Amino acid sequence: xxxxxxxxxxxxxxxxxxxxxxxxxxxxxxxxxxxxxxxxxxxxxxxxxxxxxxxxxxxxxxxxxxxxxxxxxxxxxxxxxxxxxxxxxxxxxxxxxxxxxxxxxxxxxxxxxxxxxxxxxxxxxxxxxxxxxxxxxxxxxxxxxx
Amino acid sequence: xxxxxxxxxxxxxxxxxxxxxxxxxxxxxxxxxxxxxxxxxxxxxxxxxxxxxxxxxxxxxxxxxxxxxxxxxxxxxxxxxxxxxxxxxxxxxxxxxxxxxxxxxxxxxxxxxxxxxxxxxxxxxxxxxxxxxxxxxxxxxxxxxx
DNA sequence: CTGTATCCTCTCTGATACTG
DNA sequence: CAGTATCAGAGAGGATACAG
Numbered sequence: 001x002x003x004x005x006x007x008x009x010x011x012x013x014x015x016x017x018x019x020x021x022x023x024x025x026x027x028x029x030x031x032x033x034x035x036x037x038x039x040x041x042x043x044x045x046x047x048x049x050x051x052x053x054x055x056x057x058x059x060x061x062x063x064x065x066x067x068x069x070x071x072x073x074x075x076x077x078x079x080x081x082x083x084x085x086x087x088x089x090x091x092x093x094x095x096x097x098x099x100x101x102x103x104x105x106x107x108x109x110x111x112x113x114x115x116x117x118x119x120x121x122x123x124x125x126x127x128x129x130x131x132x133x134x135x136x137x138x139x140x141x142x143x144x145x146x
Numbered sequence: 147x148x149x150x151x152x153x154x155x156x157x158x159x160x161x162x163x164x165x166x167x168x169x170x171x172x173x174x175x176x177x178x179x180x181x182x183x184x185x186x187x188x189x190x191x192x193x194x195x196x197x198x199x200x201x202x203x204x205x206x207x208x209x210x211x212x213x214x215x216x217x218x219x220x221x222x223x224x225x226x227x228x229x230x231x232x233x234x235x236x237x238x239x240x241x242x243x244x245x246x247x248x249x250x251x252x253x254x255x256x257x258x259x260x261x262x263x264x265x266x267x268x269x270x271x272x273x274x275x276x277x278x279x280x281x282x283x284x285x286x287x288x289x290x291x292x
Numbered sequence: 293c294t295g296t297a298t299c300c301t302c303t304c305t306g307a308t309a310c311t312g
Numbered sequence: 313c314a315g316t317a318t319c320a321g322a323g324a325g326g327a328t329a330c331a332g
Contacts, residue, residue: 011237021259024208027270028263035262036182038175042167046232054314056288062170065306070315091313094310101265103274108201113167115254116181117174119247126174126226183323200294216295237293238332287321296331303324312318 031079039064039072040111043099047082048106051097081105177225185218187255190244193228194252197243227251238284 003071007050034040034049042061052060058069076082081102085095098106116123166172168240180186188207192198192262198206204215217241227248244252263267 005319010189020263022192022206022208028266030186031262031269032259036184036187036258037287038179038182041178041182045235046168060168062168066315067307067317068305071304077274078276079269081269082277090312093273093313094314101268103262105258105267108254108261112182112185112254112258113174113178116177117166120174120177121246123177123225123227127224128222130226146267212295213297213327214325217325232294238295240294294332296329298329299327303322303325305322306320308316308319309317312314 003059020102021114034075035070035081035109037072039068040076043069043072043076044081044102044117045113047098047102048110051095052098053093053095057096063077076102112119158243159231162196178224180218180228181251181255183218185214186222187259189215189218190227190248190252191256191259193242193248194256197231199239199241199242203242222248 003130021028021032035044039061043057046057046060054069054073057073058064058066062067064072072084073084077084078097081097083097083102087093087095089132152273167174167178181190185207188210189203192203192206200215203219204210204212204273207215210218219228219230219276223230226245229245231243232243
């Protein structure tokens, strides 16, 4: 068995999976950064809706700079999650879409994003509660220091 | 209807959800950064396994500094995803666990991480293919320039 | 033990300008 | 249209020291 590309799994024996992300120097970390980073997430979720051309995608994901979008897409293409279709016309036309694997990852991400959006009110409530309590603590600490 | 905390949804009319993440100045972006960032993801997935004390969690998530773990946990606590249980003993003992909402988010993240780990071989293969082709292109470009 | 505070580095990011 | 190149700033992230 020639494992030229050793995953860093097979070292622990966890429940099922998700074992090696915790290992410091694991390749899955790097991929996760690409996928779960701010722009990676948004790009993949956007592409879940269908193919996009560069500038269309840029408009869809508001706030991303040309540079970061380009960079993100390159990383995702390298990871085999995004397909880049170049039509050698003038003007050039490039379409980005998800590969089958990209679809699966995108689906997971979309589930996450949907959940976060759904629970946004709850989260904001929690934040306000937290901030209020923090202020309380600060106040009482100041009072006690007299 | 007093919407003191307006979500930036309700502007588009998408399929179902995941509408406002795409808006530039949306609060869901911020939360997503906390949740989906490198340390946020790892912390939440780790806590999926059960409660952890600070240093235990630090050991579990290899490579995280005290500062970043502390910072991450604070953000997640503020978002209402993580519960911080302080026992006023000596030495102090603090346990971190997921709130019900945290469990749900953690589950989604774990699904994502598991998928990435499962497909790690495929991704690595894609990367090698990509790198090989890139090198080809670079070579032929150099050759053509003579 | 569980953090916070500080300093310092270095990457990530974005604005701008330019190429194919 | 679809990017790449370059530069400067902001902020992430880490090492260390110290507090409760």
